[in-house]
Amino acid sequence: MLVNAMGLILADNQRVKLGPLSEPRALSAMPFAGRFRIIDFLLSNMVNSGIKRVGVIALTRYKSLMDHLGTGASWDLDRMNQGLYLLPPYINPLTRSSDRSDLSSIIDYIESGSQDYVVITDCNLVMNTLYNDILDQHLDSGAAITVMYNHDAYEYGIPNISLTLDEDERVTDVLVDMQNPPSDISAINVAVIRRDLLLSLLEDARSRGVTDFTFVRIMEYYKQLDVRGCEHKGGIFRINSMANYFKASMGLFDDELRHELFSRQNPIYTKVKNKQPCLVESGSRVKNVLASDGCIIQGDVENCVLFRGVTIGKGAKLRNSVIFQDTQISNDVNLNYVVIDKDSVVKMGVKLLGHPGFPVVIGKGSIV
Amino acid sequence: MAHQNVIAMILAGGQGSRLGVLTEFLAKPAVPFGSRYRIIDFPLSNCSNSGIEAVGVLTQYQPLQLNSYIGNGHPWDLDRNDGGTYILPPYISQEGSDWYLGTANSIYQNIPFIDSFGPKQVVILSGDHVYKMDYSKMVKAHTDIGADATIAVIEVPWEETERFGIMNTDKNKRITEFEEKPAHAKSNLASMGVYCFDWPSLRRCLIQDEADPDSKNDFGHNIIPKMLAEGLYLHAYTFNGYWKDVGTVKSLWDTNMDVLDKPDEIDLHDDSWTIYSKNPQLPSHYFGPDAVAERIAISDGAEVHGEVRHSIISVGVMIEEGAIVEDSIIMPGAIVKSGSVLKKCIVGMNTVIESSVRITPETHDLCSFLNEKLCEDGISVIGQDLIIHKGAKICGNSMIGPQDAVTHPHIVSEMPSRYSY
Numbered sequence: 001m002l003v004n005a006m007g008l009i010l011a012d013n014q015r016v017k018l019g020p021l022s023e024p025r026a027l028s029a030m031p032f033a034g035r036f037r038i039i040d041f042l043l044s045n046m047v048n049s050g051i052k053r054v055g056v057i058a059l060t061r062y063k064s065l066m067d068h069l070g071t072g073a074s075w076d077l078d079r080m081n082q083g084l085y086l087l088p089p090y091i092n093p094l095t096r097s098s099d100r101s102d103l104s105s106i107i108d109y110i111e112s113g114s115q116d117y118v119v120i121t122d123c124n125l126v127m128n129t130l131y132n133d134i135l136d137q138h139l140d141s142g143a144a145i146t147v148m149y150n151h152d153a154y155e156y157g158i159p160n161i162s163l164t165l166d167e168d169e170r171v172t173d174v175l176v177d178m179q180n181p182p183s184d185i186s187a188i189n190v191a192v193i194r195r196d197l198l199l200s201l202l203e204d205a206r207s208r209g210v211t212d213f214t215f216v217r218i219m220e221y222y223k224q225l226d227v228r229g230c231e232h233k234g235g236i237f238r239i240n241s242m243a244n245y246f247k248a249s250m251g252l253f254d255d256e257l258r259h260e261l262f263s264r265q266n267p268i269y270t271k272v273k274n275k276q277p278c279l280v281e282s283g284s285r286v287k288n289v290l291a292s293d294g295c296i297i298q299g300d301v302e303n304c305v306l307f308r309g310v311t312i313g314k315g316a317k318l319r320n321s322v323i324f325q326d327t328q329i330s331n332d333v334n335l336n337y338v339v340i341d342k343d344s345v346v347k348m349g350v351k352l353l354g355h356p357g358f359p360v361v362i363g364k365g366s367i368v
Numbered sequence: 369m370a371h372q373n374v375i376a377m378i379l380a381g382g383q384g385s386r387l388g389v390l391t392e393f394l395a396k397p398a399v400p401f402g403s404r405y406r407i408i409d410f411p412l413s414n415c416s417n418s419g420i421e422a423v424g425v426l427t428q429y430q431p432l433q434l435n436s437y438i439g440n441g442h443p444w445d446l447d448r449n450d451g452g453t454y455i456l457p458p459y460i461s462q463e464g465s466d467w468y469l470g471t472a473n474s475i476y477q478n479i480p481f482i483d484s485f486g487p488k489q490v491v492i493l494s495g496d497h498v499y500k501m502d503y504s505k506m507v508k509a510h511t512d513i514g515a516d517a518t519i520a521v522i523e524v525p526w527e528e529t530e531r532f533g534i535m536n537t538d539k540n541k542r543i544t545e546f547e548e549k550p551a552h553a554k555s556n557l558a559s560m561g562v563y564c565f566d567w568p569s570l571r572r573c574l575i576q577d578e579a580d581p582d583s584k585n586d587f588g589h590n591i592i593p594k595m596l597a598e599g600l601y602l603h604a605y606t607f608n609g610y611w612k613d614v615g616t617v618k619s620l621w622d623t624n625m626d627v628l629d630k631p632d633e634i635d636l637h638d639d640s641w642t643i644y645s646k647n648p649q650l651p652s653h654y655f656g657p658d659a660v661a662e663r664i665a666i667s668d669g670a671e672v673h674g675e676v677r678h679s680i681i682s683v684g685v686m687i688e689e690g691a692i693v694e695d696s697i698i699m700p701g702a703i704v705k706s707g708s709v710l711k712k713c714i715v716g717m718n719t720v721i722e723s724s725v726r727i728t729p730e731t732h733d734l735c736s737f738l739n740e741k742l743c744e745d746g747i748s749v750i751g752q753d754l755i756i757h758k759g760a761k762i763c764g765n766s767m768i769g770p771q772d773a774v775t776h777p778h779i780v781s782e783m784p785s786r787y788s789y
Contacts, residue, residue, distance in 0.1 A: 033651060033652060034651065034652030035651070035652050035668070036651075073442075253654075253657075255656075258651070258654065262650070262651040262669075267649045267650070268649075268651070269649050272443070272647040274443075274642045274643070274644045274645065276404075276636035276637050276643075276665075277402065277403035277404045277627070277636070277665040277666060277667045277680075278665065278666050278667065279628070279631065279664070280661045280662065280663070280664045280665075281662070281663060282662045282663045283662070285660075286661050287655060287657050287659055288655065288656065288657050289654070290651075290652045290653070291652060291654075291655070291666075292652040292653070292668075293667055293668060294637075296637075305652075306652075
């Protein structure tokens with residue numbers, strides 16, 4: 001069904017750093033759950049909600065993101081009308097500096113849409129949800145901005161936007177990155193706003209020399225506008241830090257959470273790759289393993305997430321680890337609490353041990 | 369339509385009756401294979417990788433699944449501005465309507481389609497073979513020699529020649545004689561059902577063949593012998609590589625097991641010749657805390673909580689805790705519940721094996737579904753969209769289909785709703 005809203009995805013969040021994993025890519029392009037990237041969840045939620053026009057604001061390191069998105073066909077967003085819009089920054093080639101025009105591409109995108117509402121999402125959210133409830137509530141309450149929240153503030157740590165709400169769910173206080181927030185209410189960075197209001201806010205910001213557009217900036221309007229909350233009751237992983245990312249990956253072994261995240265009714269779409277089926281060879285042991293097509297497993301693997309095309313040699317022992325696409329783990333390697341980025345090679349007999357709260361992280365294309 | 373030098377026609381209309389219940393609701397080329405493929409992925413991917421940009425797929429028998437699977441050809445990169453994939457069912461014309469009567473007749477009925485591309489050569493393929501072949505090399509050999517037709521052949525063991533169409537050739541590989549399933553073969557070069565024809569020669573032969581009331585309108589029986597009799601140049605192009613016809617239960621099972629046992633021969637891992645398939649949009653597959661998995665191939669969305677050995681686990685399959693699956697092929701979306709033991713089984717799409725079912729070659733309790741005409745070597749076949757009730761014990765070489773839900777309602781039921789992969 002069609003909804004009267006367009007989507008806007010903030011594809012990077014400079015406040016969230018995932019160590020070496022963040023170097024080659026924007027946060028939304030971060031691989032997650034074996035064959036997905038975070039943006040797959042954001043786009044699929046939009047598309048499953050009936051949104052047919054989605055703008056993706058890319059700030060930096062967006063090559064990996066653009067490779068992944070292509071024409072948007074994987075999300076059914078390669079449309080004759082509407083579809084996927086990539087909004088990279090305008091940089092003035094003469095001065096090598098952004099000439100105050102970065103908001104212009106966003107303003108253009110929003111201006112040229114015909115829908116009355118805009119659903120804005122940040123890029124650190126892994127969940128499977130529909131935005132129809134928050135849209136309905138936004139219409140009913142007559143609020144200027146409606147933001148999603150849940151009662152998770154203590155669990156996810158910083159970066160965090162902690163909210164105080166009154167009995168009408170009106171936002172009365174916003175605290176950014178507070179160590180021990182006074183309330184357990186924490187914003188899920190999804191907001192609904194009228195298109196014409198967003199346009200006037202953006203034009204006002206542009207004229208004052210503002211060049212960036214972040215979720216914190218949206219929340220700060222609570223002082224002048226009617227900003228309300230809408231509770232999200234489903235499961236969610238916020239990817240706010242390396243420790244969170246690792247914890248979320250290990251959380252996928254929970255059957256209930258995994259089945260909610262990958263529901264049959266609302267599939268999470270991703271870019272198609274054509275790898276062969278995963279082969280688990282004789283003598284291997286696999287327990288609590290999420291593995292993907294193209295993997296060849298010969299070793300002993302427990303509590304691990306394996307992305308596409310990972311090979312694991314004989315005698316290798318992997319525990320509590322996340323191995324990105326096309327990485328080779330040679331024979332007799334021993335890994336525990338390790339995250340290895342794509343296209344890396346771990347040579348024979350190497351032993352790497354991390355800690356649950358502080359996994360060893362190996363960057364893209366490394367040879368260990 | 370835009371000009372294409374070479375176009376391909378895939379014969380995908382056959383019933384595949386020797387696969388029994390597996391092809392009750394779908395054409396043989398749409399039968400799932402090797403955990404994440406359908407058989408037709410092989411000829412379609414070969415076309416795409418060979419640079420053939422216009423592909424006609426001739427459908428007739430149970431085309432629904434096949435049509436929806438192929439769609440606009442996008443997964444094989446065959447959605448083109450000029451060309452791409454075309455599903456070609458039989459149609460009604462002013463002279464009346466005709467089903468496709470034989471392989472040659474199906475091409476004859478599509479002469480206007482082929483003419484519209486103005487091709488020099490037409491490559492004719494079967495939709496039911498598993499192999500990786502560069503058709504462009506064959507077309508080049510064909511044009512270099514200046515042949516009227518080129519037939520791909522593969523050397524088969526001498527003791528198996530009586531199962532194939534055998535080509536006898538001279539020393540230049542010019543075909544001198546064609547023998548269909550000879551008792552005493554003079555050569556071991558078997559036709560693979562892959563042909564390259566000069567379109568004007570083939571077009572003329574098809575029209576002559578159609579006028580012959582005694583003809584069976586078949587390439588092997590009629591067109592090739594007719595071309596030989598006319599003295600046309602027919603060349604045998606030898607293919608070296610993996611090639612399997614998956615026409616029987618045994619050969620379907622064997623070929624699937626080759627994915628596990630002969631991975632270097634079937635070579636699905638080769639990135640330079642990818643076999644494409646339609647992506648089901650499911651999460652990564654998952655092995656539970658009590659899973660045991662050895663020598664298996666597994667794909668997206670599958671979950672293994674029980675014990676699986678030497679088996680093909682397809683997309684979206686669920687093997688529950690305590691279930692044991694060995695030497696089996698579990699097709700997309702099927703569920704095997706706890707305590708069930710399956711050995712040498714082919715379980716059709718979306719079928720549910722309830723708990724404590726036992727179907728193995730060593731079981732001798734219930735033999736009402738025995739079908740030794742189609743099943744051999746203890747391999748049992750359970751059709752798609754069925755429920756095998758709790759505790760059923762069924763012997764090897766059985767074949768179970770929807771009609772058995774009528775005669776044995778306490779053992780088999782039909783699935784009330786069909787959610788298809």
